[in-house]
Amino acid sequence: MKYLDEFRDRRLAEALVRRIAQTSSGRLNLMEVCGTHTVTILRNGIKQLLADETNLISGPGCPVCVTSNQDLDKAIAMARHQGVILASFGDMMNVPGTSSNLQKERAGGRDIRMVYSAMDAVKSAKANPDKKVILLAIGFETTAPTIASSILEAHKQGLENFLVFCIHKLIPPAMKALLEMGEINIDGFICPGHVSAIIGSRPYQFIAQNYRIPCVVTGFEPLDVLQAIYMLILQRREGRCGVEIQYSRAVREEGNPTASKLLGEVFEVCDAQWRGLGMIPGSGLKLRGKYERFDALKNLELQIEDSREPQGCICGEILRGIKEPFECKLFGERCNPEDPVGPCMVSSEGTCAAYYKYNPRSE
Amino acid sequence: MVEFGGVRKEIGLQLVPDAKVGDYVLLHAGFAIQKMDEGEARETLKLLEELIEVSG
Amino acid sequence: MGREKILLAHGSGGKLSYELIKGLFLSAFENPVLGELDDSARLDPVEARLAFSTDSYTVKPLFFPGGDIGKLAIYGTVNDLAMAGASAKYISISFIIEEGFSLDALRDIVDSITQAAKHTGVKIVTGDTKVVEKGEADQLFINTTGIGYIRGGVDISGRNGQLGDLVLLSGSIGDHSTAVLSQREGFQFQTDLRSDCASLHCLVKEMLDASTKIHVLRDPTRGGLATVLWEVANASRVGIVIEEERVKVREEVRGVCDLLGFDPYYLANEGKLVALVPQSEAERVLEAMRENPLGREAMIIGRTVEENPGRVLLKTGIGGHRLLEPLSGELLPRIC
Numbered sequence: 001m002k003y004l005d006e007f008r009d010r011r012l013a014e015a016l017v018r019r020i021a022q023t024s025s026g027r028l029n030l031m032e033v034c035g036t037h038t039v040t041i042l043r044n045g046i047k048q049l050l051a052d053e054t055n056l057i058s059g060p061g062c063p064v065c066v067t068s069n070q071d072l073d074k075a076i077a078m079a080r081h082q083g084v085i086l087a088s089f090g091d092m093m094n095v096p097g098t099s100s101n102l103q104k105e106r107a108g109g110r111d112i113r114m115v116y117s118a119m120d121a122v123k124s125a126k127a128n129p130d131k132k133v134i135l136l137a138i139g140f141e142t143t144a145p146t147i148a149s150s151i152l153e154a155h156k157q158g159l160e161n162f163l164v165f166c167i168h169k170l171i172p173p174a175m176k177a178l179l180e181m182g183e184i185n186i187d188g189f190i191c192p193g194h195v196s197a198i199i200g201s202r203p204y205q206f207i208a209q210n211y212r213i214p215c216v217v218t219g220f221e222p223l224d225v226l227q228a229i230y231m232l233i234l235q236r237r238e239g240r241c242g243v244e245i246q247y248s249r250a251v252r253e254e255g256n257p258t259a260s261k262l263l264g265e266v267f268e269v270c271d272a273q274w275r276g277l278g279m280i281p282g283s284g285l286k287l288r289g290k291y292e293r294f295d296a297l298k299n300l301e302l303q304i305e306d307s308r309e310p311q312g313c314i315c316g317e318i319l320r321g322i323k324e325p326f327e328c329k330l331f332g333e334r335c336n337p338e339d340p341v342g343p344c345m346v347s348s349e350g351t352c353a354a355y356y357k358y359n360p361r362s363e
Numbered sequence: 364m365v366e367f368g369g370v371r372k373e374i375g376l377q378l379v380p381d382a383k384v385g386d387y388v389l390l391h392a393g394f395a396i397q398k399m400d401e402g403e404a405r406e407t408l409k410l411l412e413e414l415i416e417v418s419g
Numbered sequence: 420m421g422r423e424k425i426l427l428a429h430g431s432g433g434k435l436s437y438e439l440i441k442g443l444f445l446s447a448f449e450n451p452v453l454g455e456l457d458d459s460a461r462l463d464p465v466e467a468r469l470a471f472s473t474d475s476y477t478v479k480p481l482f483f484p485g486g487d488i489g490k491l492a493i494y495g496t497v498n499d500l501a502m503a504g505a506s507a508k509y510i511s512i513s514f515i516i517e518e519g520f521s522l523d524a525l526r527d528i529v530d531s532i533t534q535a536a537k538h539t540g541v542k543i544v545t546g547d548t549k550v551v552e553k554g555e556a557d558q559l560f561i562n563t564t565g566i567g568y569i570r571g572g573v574d575i576s577g578r579n580g581q582l583g584d585l586v587l588l589s590g591s592i593g594d595h596s597t598a599v600l601s602q603r604e605g606f607q608f609q610t611d612l613r614s615d616c617a618s619l620h621c622l623v624k625e626m627l628d629a630s631t632k633i634h635v636l637r638d639p640t641r642g643g644l645a646t647v648l649w650e651v652a653n654a655s656r657v658g659i660v661i662e663e664e665r666v667k668v669r670e671e672v673r674g675v676c677d678l679l680g681f682d683p684y685y686l687a688n689e690g691k692l693v694a695l696v697p698q699s700e701a702e703r704v705l706e707a708m709r710e711n712p713l714g715r716e717a718m719i720i721g722r723t724v725e726e727n728p729g730r731v732l733l734k735t736g737i738g739g740h741r742l743l744e745p746l747s748g749e750l751l752p753r754i755c
Contacts, residue, residue, distance in 0.1 A: 003387055003404050004677065010664070012408075013737035015415040045739020089392065116679075117393020119375055139392070146394045149377040197389055197397040222737045223411060249404035250389050256397050259378045337747040348680050359742040368674030370601075372608040390678060 003249065007221030016226040017049060023233050024053035029185050030232060031321055033175060034192035035062035035349025036220055042358035044222040054229060057184065058354075060174055060319040061192055063139045064091045064347035066274045070307040071167050072097035077302040078134050078165060079110045084300075085128060086112045087121035088136040095343045098308050118143075118150035125154065125162035134163045134296045142194040144168040144285055145259035148266035151287075151294050163296040166286055169272050171195050172203040173283035179211050181277075183322045188232035189215045190225065193247045198263075200255030204243045212241050219247035266291055275343065276316030315342035318351050325355040332356060365390065425520040430550030443526065444546060447533045452509075452544040460544035462509060467568035470505035472496055475562040481524070484598045485613030488561055489531035491689060494618045495640070496565040497539045501623040502636040502692070504575040505567030507539060513547040515560040528559070539618045541565065572631045579634040580655030584695040586721040587705060588665075589622065589714045590615070592644050593672040596686035600675065612671045617690030622711045626694065629707035635695035638688070645684040645731065645743040647693055653729045655695075660732045661721035661743070684733075685746045695723065 032038055038058045041047055047056050060066050076097050079086040086102070093103045093114065106112040111131070115121050118135060125133040137147045147164060154162040171192060179186070191204055196217040204215045214235040218228035228246040235241060245251050263285075272284025287295045312330050317323040325331045325344070335341040337353060344352035365374045365388065375394040376382055388395035428435040445453060452460050476492045497507040512532070516525070536543055598614040619638065626633060635655070639647040644666070652659045668676075668683045676683050690713060696704050701719060708714030724732075731743040 003399060003401075004673075006404075006408055008736055009411075010737055011415060012411045016411065017738065019414055043741060044735045044737050045741045046737075049737075049739045117375065119393055142391050142396060145378055145396070146375065146392050149375060149394065194389065194391055194396060222735075226737075227407070227411065246407075248407060249400050250397050252400075256378060258380060259396065262378070356747070357744055359744060367678060368670035368672075370608050370610040370612070370671045370674045370678075372678075 004221060007219065007223040009223060012223055013226060016223065016230055020050060020053050020226070020230050020233060023230065023237060025237055027053060027055055028187040028233065028236065029055045029057060030188045030190060030229065031057045031059045031186050032190040032225075033059040033061040033171065034195070035065070035347065035351070035354075037061070037190055037192070037218065037225060038351055038354050039349055039358075040220050040222060040225055042354045046222065046225060050229065053233065057186070057321040058318070058351040059178070059321055060274065060277060061140070061171065062319075062344070062347050062349045062351070063143070063169060064095055065315065065319060065343045065350045066169060066174075066276065067095065067138060067167060067343060068273045068275050068307075069098055069309055070273065070304075072101070073304050073307050074297070074302065075102065075136055075165060076100055076105055077304045078296060078300065079105045079112050081132075081300055081302065083131050084111065085124060085131050085133045086110070086136060087115045087124060087133055088112065089116075089138065090114050091347045092136055092138065094340060094346045096310065096340060096346075098305060118146045119153065122150045122154050122157070122159070122162055125159050126157065129161060132161050132163055132300075134165055137164045137166045137168055140169055140171050140192070140195050141198045141263070144267065145198060145256075145262045148262040151266050151291055152262070154294065155291070162294060163299060164287065164294050165296040166267070167272075168267070168285040169274065170269070170283050170285070172199075172206075173280050174274060174277060175204075175207060177277050177280045177283070178320060179207070179213075181320065183320060186213055187236060189213060190228050190232070191215050191217045191243075193217065193219050193224070193250065196245075196247070196251045196255065198256050198259045201243045201245050201251060201253050208242050214241050215243045217243070217245045217247050217251050219250065276319035310341050313342040315344045315352070318344055325352040328352070365395070423522055425516050425518065425522060425525065425550055427518050427550050427552065430516065430548055436548065439548065443529055444548075447529045448536065448543040450542045450544065452542065453546075460509070460511075462544070465568060467571070470500045470503040470567040470569050471565070472499040473562065473564040474499065475560060477557070477560050478599065479557065480599070480602050481528070481559060483602050483614055484610075485595075486616035486689070487528055487531050488559060489528035490535045490616055492561040492563045493532055493535035493539065493541065494616055494689065496563040497541060498619045498638050498689075498692075500565050500567035501619045502575070502638055503567070503569055504573040504623065504627060504633075504636065505569045506620060506624070507541040507565050507567040509544045510536070510541050510563050510565045511545045512543055513562045514549070515556050516548065516550045517556045517558050518550055518553045520558055525559075535618070539620050570627055570631075573627060573633065575633055575636050577635055577637060577651050577654040580651050580657050580695045580723055581634060581697070582657060582723055582725055583698050584634055584657075584723045585698055585701040585719050586648070586659060586661065586723070587694040587696055587701065587708065588644070588667075588718055588720045589692045589708055590690075590716040591667040591669045591672070592639065592688055592691065593668055593676065593683035593686035595689045597672045597675050608675065610671050610675075612669065615688055615690035617713055619690065619692055619713065622692070622708065622713045625707045625711050626704050629703045630696070630700040632700050633694055633696050633704065636692055638692045640687050640689060642746040643683070643685040643687060644693065646745040648731045648743060649745040651693075651695065652731050655723075656728045657723040658725065658727040658730055658732065659721060660724050660734065662734045663736045665718050665720040667716055667718065684743060
């Protein structure tokens with residue numbers, strides 16, 4: 001496939017690995033923020049390949065994983081509401097809330113449907129005028145514009161029964177919060193690819209300027225990640241510190257202005273609760289007053305149960321990069337993909353799920 | 364309508380209003396989120412090829 | 420018959436049942452043993468060792484590009500028997516039908532079953548039909564159980580893998596799951612890709628003609644290639660190393676996997692097999708596979724090793740490596 005296969009080329013990969021070995025002057029702590037990068041790194045065996053030159057740390061870039069228990073409980077309460085169809089992206093189905101999850105609720109008879117696109121939910125609303133369709137709007141800056149688009153479409157069609165439970169979150173404020181916590185020494189950031197396709201590379205400037213940490217916006221193929229790591233090592237070696245774009249075929253400095261405009265039209269920034277990182281100011285999105293009638297929380301009477309965190313789950317520490325899944329007592333035994341305790345094990349981009357599946361400790 | 368590897372699917376183009384037939388796009392959750400810059404893609408690959416000569 | 424839908428009475432054992440069996444099943448499956456319509460089929464004695472296998476088919480949707488539940492029900496069990504080096508001789512078939520199921524659809528499926536049985540030479544000698552109330556079963560479930568005769572001189576089992584064996588794969592992986600998914604609500608992509616649903620009985624016969632020393636045969640259905648390799652590695656107590664570059668994945672399958680976040684190593688295949696063969700026999704067996712239409716793209720994809728018994732190591736396309744674990748949990752599309 002064009003523009004995919006070329007970035008998986010073995011010869012080029014080997015050349016990059018050699019260069020990295022030649023250029024490296026000490027083992028660097030590099031954090032990949034985005035869950036998809038964690039998967040690329042583990043699936044291709046990059047962690048072991050570069051074990052001498054890098055310590056690759058997984059960050060909080062998995063929107064399913066950073067969804068708080070309380071938000072899950074709210075979603076379950078919505079599903080239990082009379083006359084509701086809850087539309088969700090696939091990953092959310094097995095994420096545990098305090099005492100249930102969406103999969104169990106569906107088995108118990110609630111109308112919960114998986115959608116691949118926000119537009120599918122709008123279509124559902126049109127097709128089911130006697131029901132309320134609630135879209136579980138989860139995701140970062142990559143997904144939020146698609147939800148914005150669907151709200152505008154629902155607005156255009158004059159739909160009265162389309163609602164959105166908005167728990168979108170923003171990446172740069174989370175990276176800032178992580179740095180402020182000061183728990184780990186980060187020598188470089190492998191920045192998300194698709195979030196950056198939307199927001200561009202400028203939002204990461206503050207990291208290079210104020211915290212003196214190099215950033216490289218990276219693509220998702222193995223060569224992209226290898227090249228990005230090379231660029232980070234080079235920056236450190238040459239005493240430079242800036243935000244570079246490795247994923248230049250998809251990311252422009254200014255991002256996607258159409259998408260940004262859509263976001264601004266429909267959403268405004270608010271504080272948000274992140275699993276593992278707590279309350280981060282200005283890190284979430286909520287619907288603007290103009291579109292309030294699409295807000296599920298404001299337009300429904302809900303019975304939400306008291307939320308409790310699961311015992312022994314250290315997803316929080318894993319999301320902050322201070323522990324690896326192996327260090328969790330529940331990992332692999334009590335907590336596994338079939339019967340997960342925490343969301344990091346459920347999402348296909350969750351750190352624990354990736355470690356469980358691709359097991360970097362292969363010898 | 365986009366095509367990838369012989370598979371076709373309907374996709375929302377609201378985020379890339381200037382996309383034309385024949386353009387390569389990035390897909391996410393049923394939408395195109397950005398046009399792929401083919402010139403940049405070739406540049407990146409060229410850079411990587413040069414590494415092979417240098418690193419031996 | 421002239422009725423449109425299956426009714427509860429069709430399964431109750433009375434007149435309507437009899438009409439259905441005689442009019443639809445009997446005339447389609449046509450053989451003297453079945454024709455006796457006794458409670459049990461009486462079969463002739465035989466000298467060979469027997470292989471015996473059962474499977475239930477709940478595929479959704481019932482009709483997919485490249486096949487349907489009927490074709491799958493026959494080929495699936497015939498293939499399981501072939502994996503023991505056995506040629507399928509007799510099959511039983513039971514239907515559990517939801518009240519209101521379309522009779523036309525049932526006829527089409529029975530047609531498929533008949534074609535598949537003819538192709539494999541297997542006789543459907545006994546069966547059963549039950550009809551349950553609307554809502555109690557999702558349209559149609561089929562169970563087939565088969566008996567086959569194991570070819571003389573072969574000893575094929577998941578436990579027989581040995582050090583020094585090479586791992587052979589008959590063709591591309593992930594085709595069946597992808598074809599089925601393309602028809603499921605919520606996915607809706609268009610593709611020319613068809614399920615690889617096929618009977619492996621000829622391919623296996625030709626492989627055994629080339630060499631009776633084949634150690635292991637497995638077909639990677641539910642759970643995919645990764646799960647099957649893992650099971651064999653464990654049953655045989657050997658390590659297995661696979662090279663990613665040698666495993667063929669069609670472009671369409673890769674496209675869907677990339678888009679929806681699936682891993683082709685865990686997708687089901689219904690017309691492929693994996694063989695563990697002593698190194699000295701491998702070329703010969705590979706050649707025989709490539710002569711058969713179902714094995715044109717056969718490759719040697721790896722080998723058994725002493726290190727890490729019970730584990731499967733995948734050498735990735737860029738020179739790294741990772742472990743292939745068995746499938747756990749359900750495959751879901753990703754979000755970000």
